[in-house]
Amino acid sequence: MAEETKADIPKPIFPKVYLHVDLDAFFASVEQLDNPEYRGKPVIVGGLPGDRRAVVSTASYEARKFGVHSAMPLVTAVKLCPNAIYVRGRYQRYEEKSQEVMGILAQYSPSLIQISVDEAFIDLTGTERLFGPAENVAKKIKAEVKEKTGLTVSVGMSSSMYIAKIASGFKKPDGLTIVRAGDEERFMLELPMSKIWGVGEKTQERLKAAGFRTTRDIYEKSEKLLMTMFGNSMGTFLYEAVRGNNSMTFGGEPKSHSISSEKTFEYDLTERYTIDTEIMVLITDVLYRMHKENVRSRTVALKIRYDDFTTVSVQSTSSRPVMNADDMFQRCQALFTKKWEVGKGVRLLGVSCDNVEDKSVPVQQELFDFGDSKRAKVEEAIYKMEDKNPKLKIVKGRVLRVES
DNA sequence: TCTGGGGTCCTAGGACCC
């Protein structure tokens, strides 16, 4: 039946062509763009020297020469490169520049998938007649982004999104790497295991412990064996990835998602009162963003990281959605009490709403009428005021007070 | 070196239902 359908629809067969476009050292580059005096110098975005628990978000290429890289504790960066220019980061500004770049990319194909603030896939399949060969488009994009935004990008091009993604990281900055049709498997087999996208530190250790040294070692094993060794999902993933068959797909229905806020404290928290206050701050942030997205959730989760870095999480799902900040605060209190090891220093607290759904999908009416909906309406009004004037910080008190 | 913040997906087990 599936075969019949395939045969019935005469599809023009264009060879698939994807680009993966990646902004080089994005945050640091924007800083260098906006501050000419930073150009040619090591710039480190993520925190200022003295920030106890910050990490490096992005290091400019000049800073990377000193061994500084993303996710490195800031104190280490300061030791390696004390003379660098340190900035905390202006994320609004990066978002702005990101949109400029995405706007340019969007001109070259109707299917553009932005996967983060600094990277996107473009499907160029079938656009040749309009824009010329994909390779030229890639070059044109690089030139246009540079000219119009002052930023450089590295581009990977391939018949598979997965390989295009890996290819864009091959030559950086300002690189263009093309993996031609038929070369996919060879490309993957020449890749060090550490460059397989989706294989992190832990899986790498497991691979090494099992005697794997190269992607070819993986290639030579059967899918079944890989599945037994690394689990069904990871096994299949590895099997396909080293063959260049990985099927990342475009589109797909939007899955359930979550909205979270968390904070690592400069100094560990031990007092319940302080902890509750911080939880309230996180809740306010999460609820505000849920309001902006017009979503609701029945599942509330709380995360605690202790001073020894052990991390625990608790969640609970109720039959009715979170109605307001007080409601959510009560749920979080219950969760926190359930997990808290009194006396242990708390270095991080996190709060999230999982499985959020659009407010347009109906909720059973009885579930709404618990007297909470009035509070929800008042809070909604407050959020709207904040929308109009983001500078206005209405929620100043420890707990959001709503007269009902 | 001493480890951010925002997410997604996977695993494995338990409860519950038919």
Place this chain on the structure above:
DNA sequence: TCTGGGGTCCTAGGACCC
């Protein structure tokens, strides 16, 4: 009187990504 199988929902933890 020694215990099936499938499906769905939920929970906790962990790996991974940028």
